[in-house]
Amino acid sequence: MNPFRRSPFILAATVLVYTFLYAPILVLILYSFNASKANVTFEGFIPAFSQNVVMDGSLVKASPCGPFHWFCELAKNREVMDAAKNTLTIAFTATIISTIIGTMAAIAMQRYDFKMKPFSQLSLYIPIVIPEIVMGIGILTLFSQLFGVLNSAFHLTGGSRLALGLGTVIVSHIAFMVPFVTLVVQARLQGFDKAYEEAAMDLGANEWITFRRVTFPMILPGVLSGALLAFTLSLDDFVITFFTNGPGSTTLPIYVYGLLRRIITPQVNALSTVWITLVFLVVLTLQIVQNREAKQQ
């Protein structure tokens, strides 16, 4: 029996499912080149090197970007750029903190026994098995009650009032990212023998030297993939951000969601195209790095 034998049913289903996965994405990309501001139907590509173009029935001055008109408009859009800046600020800060404390927790869980371990483990497990919205509204309630009490206790008014913003988003992102970092690093720690650490200790290294010279280099790939997972989770997050952001801390997913409820120009498509291209490049790079690593081993 040929193990790579394929039944026509499986093959047909595979083609169907891949089409289902990709058709929406391709349509999205196509419409980012739409020569129509209304963006209802596809009116063709915007011509390059032309002085004037007909758009939605009226003659308008062509932009120097040609078919990439909507991408240029996007780059000029202050709201989008601010949202992109917020998204990256939140993702970088939250990734650094969650990777550090998550790795520490993973080492504690895997290598030590201590009294509050069951509680720590439970608190790391809960976010994975409850819907995100439950956590989101819980955090919103916490902040609104806490800020309410503090604002009235210290008579904070105007600009010094505590309110939702970048800080609350970052703090909340860390809370949902840490369990994933811990999970990934713990899996890596499980994979290598404790004997290496014990050997280092026997040879006279103290805990810190053992960690720096033995443990850390060995778990580094786990720490990096944990950090990367955390980073993408943060970039992608909608629900937690939705409940914890305030004026001035809008992220890209929140911004796009806001647009979907109002008017949709091809700018949204252009933004999506840029996002999908970046995702494609990042995943491709990772895949190549992983393949190279696998070959070396």
Added chain:
Amino acid sequence: MLKRLRENKSAQGTLLALPTTLWMLALLIIPLILTTIISFGQRSPDGNVIYSFSIDNYLRLFGFSTNCDNGAANCFDPLYAQILWRSLTLAFNSTVLVIMLAYPLAYFIARAHPKKRNTFLFMVLIPLWTNFVIRVYAWMMLLRTQGVINIVLGWIAAALHISFTPLEMLYTPGAVLVGMVYEFLPFMILPIYTSLEKIDNSLYEAAADLGANSIKTFLRVTLPLSMPGVVAGTILVFIPVMGTFIVSDILGGRQVILIGNLIQRQFLDARDPTFGSAASLILMIMTLIVTYFYTRKFGFGEEIVAA
């Protein structure tokens, strides 16, 4: 002091886990306790929370209203119970559909030539990593009255010389179902693939040697051995479908209201956090019950990490 710490392994572990534990305590455990307390409270006329111990919010969720139009003290209002039921059935239907679509693809990838497997998996990761909101938007473009699906159907109708009126697909329960299936499909493909890939080829050969045909081999060997993947995938799909509100918000409009939409509106529009908290706790309890019984029956292992 430092020397004592160096000898005390338990204290070292506590210290290492402390930042994370405190963080989770402050932003997960305490919020959950607050949600529970508030869910028994009541809304004051100006939208604040009055702390009390009343189970009115929970009664309201299950249809026993104390806020009746005809002035009666109690009446039956199934609105919220219907929303709960709709969310449960939608989550169930989406999960079944997702399994049906994900299984053949996962099987195809697991049985593909080892050199090609990574490419096929890569093709699953791209849609998964594309932003959630963007993917909902893509379906909006497809399903609109003047959207791509209607355009293509129009072409086909024109070619066949039959008349065609564009279908109204957006803002229907079907649109929400399709959106949910699309959003969470990769979360099912990856764990099923992980468990299928682990099955040793010799098992298939043994089944063939013993005279099993391909259907029998699938039912007796492949399917039972891939159950951990299906269970892990189900948890990864069922829980978020239960709580997601963007898909129904964008693709369902005001027509399809799920428990996620209910909670969101209580916190942002209707301004009754006490009722929203009660709904949120019921949502959490429902998903925990389903997860508990499902995992106890089948069990799952590393498949959930794989995704």
